[in-house]
Amino acid sequence: MMDPITLLTVVVLAVFVGFEVVSKVTSKLHTPLMSGANAIHGIILVGAIIVAGQADDPWLLTVALIAVVLATANLVGGFVVTDRMLEMFGSRKPARRGAGTGEDGK
Amino acid sequence: MSVLGPGWTSLFYLVAAVCFILALKGLSSPRTARRGNAIGAAGALVAVVTVFLSAKLENIPLILAAIAVGSAVAVPVARRVQMTQMPQLVALFNGVGGGAAALVAVLELGHSGDPWVRLAVVFTMLVGAVSFAGSAVTVGKLQELISTRPLLFPGLPVVMGAVVLGAVAAGVLVIVTGAVGWAVALLVLGLVAGLLLVLPVGGADVPIVISLLNAFTGLAVAASGIVLGNVLLLVAGTLVGASGTILTKVMASAMGRGVTGIMFGAFRGGSTAGSTVQSDRPVRSSSPEDVAVQLGYAQRVVIVPGYGLAVAQGQHTIAELAIALAARGVEVVFAIHPVAGRMPGHMNVLLAEANVPYEALKELEEANPEFPNTDIALIVGANDVVNPAAKSTPGAPIYGMPILEVAQAGQVVFLKRSMRPGFAGIENELLFDPKTTLLFGDAKDSLTRVLGAVKAL
Numbered sequence: 001m002m003d004p005i006t007l008l009t010v011v012v013l014a015v016f017v018g019f020e021v022v023s024k025v026t027s028k029l030h031t032p033l034m035s036g037a038n039a040i041h042g043i044i045l046v047g048a049i050i051v052a053g054q055a056d057d058p059w060l061l062t063v064a065l066i067a068v069v070l071a072t073a074n075l076v077g078g079f080v081v082t083d084r085m086l087e088m089f090g091s092r093k094p095a096r097r098g099a100g101t102g103e104d105g106k
Numbered sequence: 107m108s109v110l111g112p113g114w115t116s117l118f119y120l121v122a123a124v125c126f127i128l129a130l131k132g133l134s135s136p137r138t139a140r141r142g143n144a145i146g147a148a149g150a151l152v153a154v155v156t157v158f159l160s161a162k163l164e165n166i167p168l169i170l171a172a173i174a175v176g177s178a179v180a181v182p183v184a185r186r187v188q189m190t191q192m193p194q195l196v197a198l199f200n201g202v203g204g205g206a207a208a209l210v211a212v213l214e215l216g217h218s219g220d221p222w223v224r225l226a227v228v229f230t231m232l233v234g235a236v237s238f239a240g241s242a243v244t245v246g247k248l249q250e251l252i253s254t255r256p257l258l259f260p261g262l263p264v265v266m267g268a269v270v271l272g273a274v275a276a277g278v279l280v281i282v283t284g285a286v287g288w289a290v291a292l293l294v295l296g297l298v299a300g301l302l303l304v305l306p307v308g309g310a311d312v313p314i315v316i317s318l319l320n321a322f323t324g325l326a327v328a329a330s331g332i333v334l335g336n337v338l339l340l341v342a343g344t345l346v347g348a349s350g351t352i353l354t355k356v357m358a359s360a361m362g363r364g365v366t367g368i369m370f371g372a373f374r375g376g377s378t379a380g381s382t383v384q385s386d387r388p389v390r391s392s393s394p395e396d397v398a399v400q401l402g403y404a405q406r407v408v409i410v411p412g413y414g415l416a417v418a419q420g421q422h423t424i425a426e427l428a429i430a431l432a433a434r435g436v437e438v439v440f441a442i443h444p445v446a447g448r449m450p451g452h453m454n455v456l457l458a459e460a461n462v463p464y465e466a467l468k469e470l471e472e473a474n475p476e477f478p479n480t481d482i483a484l485i486v487g488a489n490d491v492v493n494p495a496a497k498s499t500p501g502a503p504i505y506g507m508p509i510l511e512v513a514q515a516g517q518v519v520f521l522k523r524s525m526r527p528g529f530a531g532i533e534n535e536l537l538f539d540p541k542t543t544l545l546f547g548d549a550k551d552s553l554t555r556v557l558g559a560v561k562a563l
Contacts, residue, residue: 004222007332007340014328014341017127018348025134025353027360027444027469030451034353035196036133036143038320040126041327041346042199043150044207045173046157047334051213052172053163060213061165065172067209072176074203079147081184081195082133086140088189088458 039078045071115160119338125149193449201241207326208234226332228277234326235296243304257305313449321350360444392543398559404481414487420550425460441473443491483512
């Protein structure tokens, strides 16, 4: 197990970052933001892969593989559906999107 | 494979964590949102590749097959889902994430002797299971597979108390004995607690619950990071937990509600159960043709879309109506309440899908000062978000909620299914105002008929 104080430091800093990044969000984007945050916790896939890779009996392996399937659905599906929503937000304001593309290019 | 040493592994996980922070930050502004989401996806890819290259893994072909199955199921659904059903899908993905975290924790129980790690195992299992079951109920309510009305039975608080005590007891036994049997019992109790927590929540509050369960899954994933000694899971989970909590609070205050009131209101009896009592006071009802004349000869029309429009899937028809009116020289804007639709921000997504121009969408703060210069406020499938009781009646359940002040417009037209009050279960005095007319019927049908009549003017 990791050093408890290091863990606590990481947690406290992550809490503040989490509070900061979404505290001023526009209500227009609440749905995509929720969906995007939802995709991020799909990273439990990493944990599911680790337990599946260490499973040494068929029963444990089966449960672990179910976890991999569920986590993948969360992670991949979450990012895809968020992108689909945001694509529509982009397409109805061509002028703004043009400006965004310019920034991407630099 | 162990291609990457611990140093490189930590470094790549750090990169992934930074990507997630940038993703959340990007998502908070329309200009950067799509790029932010892409950065988040890239971070996830980095993390998954890193775990394959760093950990000693068996069963790699099977794991890859499971990833392929998960993607093959999720991607087509994510691509094809209708925008009106977005809240269900978000809840569904959230639930499976919580379920995955709970399963990971159960499997790691055998590898953890340290009581603190076992405590993290217990937390992950319990919160993951609550999130899984709770999300399943929210999907059922949103899909109307189960009643959207709060489901209550006598003795619910007692049963809930017993389940919570049982879960605590099972949790302590897991920590002390490390036995898988108690862990399974804990999972089952967690699932029951999730059901009992969400079943009593009314349909209008379900979106807040999705956001709260999203934060729960984040916390479960964070705890699984402690279980597995993986800092990335800890950071990503904590980020989502913290941001989800803030988002839940922001949304609840946009509805003028407290989060605890939503979650436990039903237990205390102060629930949001909408009254079904119909008023028999006289109202002025109108025909589609009359509404078309009112709209067609106005100078400025503000459309207030609400939950009813989303349910009737009338967003494309209302977009067409706006175009038809604009073609006649009428200035048309949409005033969007923060909680319009079936999920906060949902109406913006629906109208984006219907290609309503961005400039035509006004948020509450922008829209309210313009109502006095507006000839007609057209309210489609909304009620509580325009109910003046939020300002005038201190005892009302929605008192204090910011509303769209449509009463200041010259005339008010409601398209409503019936005289039933909104979810808050209170009458809307505006319906009986002399300058208000009502057109009864399904929002999409009414809009189609009004649209036809406008085109015939």
